[in-house]
Amino acid sequence: MAPPKWRGAFTTAFQSFLSGGALLATIINWFGSKMGENGWRFSLGCAGIPAAIMTVGAFFIPDTPSSLIQRGQLQKARQSLNQVRGVDSDTEAELNDLIRHHEAAKAATKQPYKTIIQRKYRPHLVITTAIPTFQQLTGINIVAFYAPVLFRSIGLSVDGSLIGAIILNFINFSSTFVSAYSVDRFGRRLLFLEAGVQMILCQFVLAYIFSAELGTAGTANFSKGSAILVLVLMCIISAGFGWSWGPLTWIVPSEILPLEVRPAGQGICIASNFLMTFILSQAFLSILCKMKYGVFLFYAGWVLIMTVFMGLFMPETKGIRLQEMDKIWQGHWFWYRFVEDPSLNYANMIDGNQNHNQPGHSL
Numbered sequence: 001m002a003p004p005k006w007r008g009a010f011t012t013a014f015q016s017f018l019s020g021g022a023l024l025a026t027i028i029n030w031f032g033s034k035m036g037e038n039g040w041r042f043s044l045g046c047a048g049i050p051a052a053i054m055t056v057g058a059f060f061i062p063d064t065p066s067s068l069i070q071r072g073q074l075q076k077a078r079q080s081l082n083q084v085r086g087v088d089s090d091t092e093a094e095l096n097d098l099i100r101h102h103e104a105a106k107a108a109t110k111q112p113y114k115t116i117i118q119r120k121y122r123p124h125l126v127i128t129t130a131i132p133t134f135q136q137l138t139g140i141n142i143v144a145f146y147a148p149v150l151f152r153s154i155g156l157s158v159d160g161s162l163i164g165a166i167i168l169n170f171i172n173f174s175s176t177f178v179s180a181y182s183v184d185r186f187g188r189r190l191l192f193l194e195a196g197v198q199m200i201l202c203q204f205v206l207a208y209i210f211s212a213e214l215g216t217a218g219t220a221n222f223s224k225g226s227a228i229l230v231l232v233l234m235c236i237i238s239a240g241f242g243w244s245w246g247p248l249t250w251i252v253p254s255e256i257l258p259l260e261v262r263p264a265g266q267g268i269c270i271a272s273n274f275l276m277t278f279i280l281s282q283a284f285l286s287i288l289c290k291m292k293y294g295v296f297l298f299y300a301g302w303v304l305i306m307t308v309f310m311g312l313f314m315p316e317t318k319g320i321r322l323q324e325m326d327k328i329w330q331g332h333w334f335w336y337r338f339v340e341d342p343s344l345n346y347a348n349m350i351d352g353n354q355n356h357n358q359p360g361h362s363l
């Protein structure tokens with residue numbers, strides 16, 4: 001529904017609300033911690049408020065043009081598209097594209113999971129699974145879930161640890177706005193690559209500080225200066241995450257998945273993310289006890305791998321219309337061999353040439 005030019009900024013709102021919710025929850029918990037034994041009831045009760053807003057708000061969400069087309073309401077779809085794009089814009093071409101994709105989707109949705117494992121969807125499947133899995137391997141939820149515990153272990157008071165967690169969440173939330181501003185101007189790849197380097201460097205320095213202050217015994221006391229440095233470095237990691245892997249994990253799959261495999265792809269994307277969140281949060285304490293400061297090197301290693309992966313396999317998708325997304329795979333140095341090039345096939349049909357796909361240009 002979002003115009004391609006501003007699609008990244010619009011989709012970033014999803015992550016802004018997620019991290020905004022986490023920030024609010026941390027603040028509520030901080031108030032809860034001051035309320036004595038009923039504090040947890042207050043914290044838990046507040047969780048019902050957004051659920052109520054969502055339930056009521058659902059009645060006011062407008063239908064998207066795609067959904068109207070799926071239900072055969074073409075006239076309403078046209079009106080809806082005109083409403084979104086403005087009455088002056090020529091929306092007929094876009095409407096026809098959407099109808100064409102819908103026809104393809106209808107043919108494929110009988111067996112969506114069987115469809116998405118076809119060879120021509122390999123780039124979509126790999127990227128849609130890799131990004132949400134990697135997102136968790138940045139270690140962000142370890143920072144999110146265990147920040148107060150980590151802050152306690154470096155000598156901060158209970159109150160100080162909760163405030164530290166609020167600061168971290170605030171940085172994470174604010175940086176999603178940096179992403180909203182830059183993602184459609186500078187592109188997705190730049191944000192992935194820049195934030196990757198930023199997070200790796202901070203994780204290395206964190207490993208060094210923890211090893212120098214705590215060694216492997218984990219019993220020494222942190223100096224105040226080091227404790228502050230730890231908080232600052234974690235904030236820098238949080239900021240990098242907030243303007244890259246946080247929102248881009250939802251933006252990229254939503255823009256690369258063609259309609260015919262979109263439901264299956266989105267399902268795989270969310271499932272990979274939640275599965276990885278579950279595994280890492282369950283394993284974290286054991287990993288921490290075994291690896292001590294090495295846990296930061298563990299995550300730095302993963303961020304290095306995923307940054308190289310993005311550099312090699314993730315084409316730029318900024319401003320590309322969904323209907324034209326095929327072209328970016330056809331022009332990619334690696335993925336071109338998996339996708340079909342309809343224009344070449346058409347050419348073959350006309351002049352009988354047996355052309356093979358050639359990468360047009362490397363993205």
Ligand SMILES: OC[C@H]1O[C@](O)(CO)[C@@H](O)[C@@H]1O
Pocket residue numbers: 015018019022140141144172245246247249277
């Ligand atoms: O994108 C979702 C991820 O982002 C966070 O909300 C942090 O900002 C994580 O808790 C979650 O796993």
